[in-house]
Amino acid sequence: MTTTGGGMCADTVMSCKDLVPCENDNQTCSVPNTVCVNNTRCNIPVCYPIERASSQRCPSFTRGTITNTTTPRTLATTPSTTSIITTSSTSTPSTTTTYTPSGSSNTSSMSFGRYLHTASVLTNGKVLVAGGYGASGFLNTAELYEPSTGLWTTTGTMSYGRYAHTASVLTNGKVLVTGGVGYSGYLNTTELYDPSTGLWTTTGTMSYGRYYHTASVLSNGKVLVTGGYGTSGLLNTTELYDPSTGLWTTAGTMSYGRYVHTASILSNGKVLVTGGYGYSGYLNTAELYEPSTGLWAATGTMSYGRGYHTASVLTNGKVLVTGGYGASGFFNTTELYDPSTGLWTATGTMSYGRGYHTASVLTNGKVLVTGGYGYSSILNTAELYDPSTGFWTITSYMSYGRYYHTASLLSNGKVLVTGGYGNGSILNTTELYP
Incomplete structure (x- = not known):
């Protein structure tokens, strides 16, 4: 993401080993419902589940880069996409607080x-x-x-x-x-x-x-x-x-x-x-x-x-x-x-x-x-x-x-x-x- 420290345009940063590489054109994904993400943290373009993107966080984007605008991106309007998003290696993963269960x-x-x-x-x-x-x-x-x-x-x-x-x-x-x-x-x-x-x-x-x-x-x-x-x-x-x-x-x-x-x-x-x-x-x-x-x-x-x-x-x-x-x-x-x-x-x-x-x-x-x-x-x-x-x-x-x-x-x-x-x-x- 072009905003420093903004993190990936998604709910969490997945481990690179859990992601499938993009196709040879480095722009498209064979896995449905994913978007090709050019994430320097993974060193190669990878297919990121588009359903993990959050409309509360994601600005609108054009092919190649996410820009920091105030217009939120509409999610899942098409279950698959060929757009490529550039993200920064400085993205910070979101965290989940773990509680001690009282009944589970x-x-x-x-x-x-x-x-x-x-x-x-x-x-x-x-x-x-x-x-x-x-x-x-x-x-x-x-x-x-x-x-x-x-x-x-x-x-x-x-x-x-x-x-x-x-x-x-x-x-x-x-x-x-x-x-x-x-x-x-x-x-x-x-x-x-x-x-x-x-x-x-x-x-x-x-x-x-x-x-x-x-x-x-x-x-x-x-x-x-x-x-x-x-x-x-x-x-x-x-x-x-x-x-x-x-x-x-x-x-x-x-x-x-x-x-x-x-x-x-x-x-x-x-x-x-x-x-x-x-x-x-x-x-x-x-x-x-x-x-x-x-x-x-x-x-x-x-x-x-x-x-x-x-x-x-x-x-x-x-x-x-x-x-x-x-x-x-x-x-x-x-x-x-x-x-x-x-x-x-x-x-x-x-x-x-x-x-x-x-x-x-x-x-x-x-x-x-x-x-x-x-x-x-x-x-x-x-x-x-x-x-x-x-x-x-x-x-x-x-x-x-x-x-x-x-x-x-x-x-x-x-x-x-x-x-x-x-x-x-x-x-x-x-x-x-x-």
């Missing part, structure tokens, strides 16, 4: 640090972590967590390294992984994990390669994949996977192409899709999928267009949307969707605006939000939402600030947080709440 506890570490991975609670109670991005690039490795011992063991590897994919536990107990980004670009490949053997097998391919999409297991056992981003841009297409045949079929199209959105299965069997990023920017629109007809219909709009948020189905059937990123930055606002009316209402605000976080519905009906990224730092804070009051309270801090992590509700009622990115490194650490 560390458990054993994974074999691989990873972010934008998936975590699935299997029918035997173990947690399967698969893929993501690590120090060696796109990961095809998978690991199993055993809650009774707190230990991790490696299991079979996928055919494709991938991140920003989905993983769904099918009614037969197998896990279906779909899409994501890998070394060959946007993936339409899908794979099945069999817990009884620990092996992966390939299954039918989707019509569209996509990442940052959603996958929902319907009441009929089929899996609905929606939206995402692919070679043709933002996708409004949806597809259905039939476990009995291993084949994909096209389903109805949404009104809006979107990615970094959410999809929630309602108590009536319909699927609610909310927000995300579209061609007009961050979306406040929501749509409903009816499995019996295969059709989509618009429903009430949120107060705020947002992406990188969470959506949780509460025990009362309502859907709680929290945080995310939009035109005004990171949100601490939350909203409730009522399926009986199709309307949204505002509810309590979190103490911290955050995106790239997680939300878990606990056995007591409360919602636990963990980590994420805020205006100035990677967050180790956690908050609890009480549906009976509509209020949020701060709960114990995690040992590590992290985002792009996962959170899984175990059969013993605890929440397992895994991996993510934090304080300049890709994390292999895991934590339990409470």
Whole structure:
């Protein structure tokens, strides 16, 4: 950055070993959603994740140099870019304050640090972590967590390294992984994990390669994949996977192409899709999928267009949307969707605006939000939402600030947080709440 001491135009300075070199032209990146950065600290141009750039810090830029203007740069208007940014070797990494947790506890570490991975609670109670991005690039490795011992063991590897994919536990107990980004670009490949053997097998391919999409297991056992981003841009297409045949079929199209959105299965069997990023920017629109007809219909709009948020189905059937990123930055606002009316209402605000976080519905009906990224730092804070009051309270801090992590509700009622990115490194650490 041309401003002395201003640091990189991003939330944190990554280790050079974690970054992929730019293409031979030293201006473009083969890794989607990255920008080629000519950082003298790394000695070579490297591909930096554009989603780690902060609109609160980044001035507008022209090809080759960032200039110190007062006009903020709009983020993620295009999921990939060929611009090159020059940064200074005097950049100062941002730091995250680590607190002593009062209610969370560390458990054993994974074999691989990873972010934008998936975590699935299997029918035997173990947690399967698969893929993501690590120090060696796109990961095809998978690991199993055993809650009774707190230990991790490696299991079979996928055919494709991938991140920003989905993983769904099918009614037969197998896990279906779909899409994501890998070394060959946007993936339409899908794979099945069999817990009884620990092996992966390939299954039918989707019509569209996509990442940052959603996958929902319907009441009929089929899996609905929606939206995402692919070679043709933002996708409004949806597809259905039939476990009995291993084949994909096209389903109805949404009104809006979107990615970094959410999809929630309602108590009536319909699927609610909310927000995300579209061609007009961050979306406040929501749509409903009816499995019996295969059709989509618009429903009430949120107060705020947002992406990188969470959506949780509460025990009362309502859907709680929290945080995310939009035109005004990171949100601490939350909203409730009522399926009986199709309307949204505002509810309590979190103490911290955050995106790239997680939300878990606990056995007591409360919602636990963990980590994420805020205006100035990677967050180790956690908050609890009480549906009976509509209020949020701060709960114990995690040992590590992290985002792009996962959170899984175990059969013993605890929440397992895994991996993510934090304080300049890709994390292999895991934590339990409470």
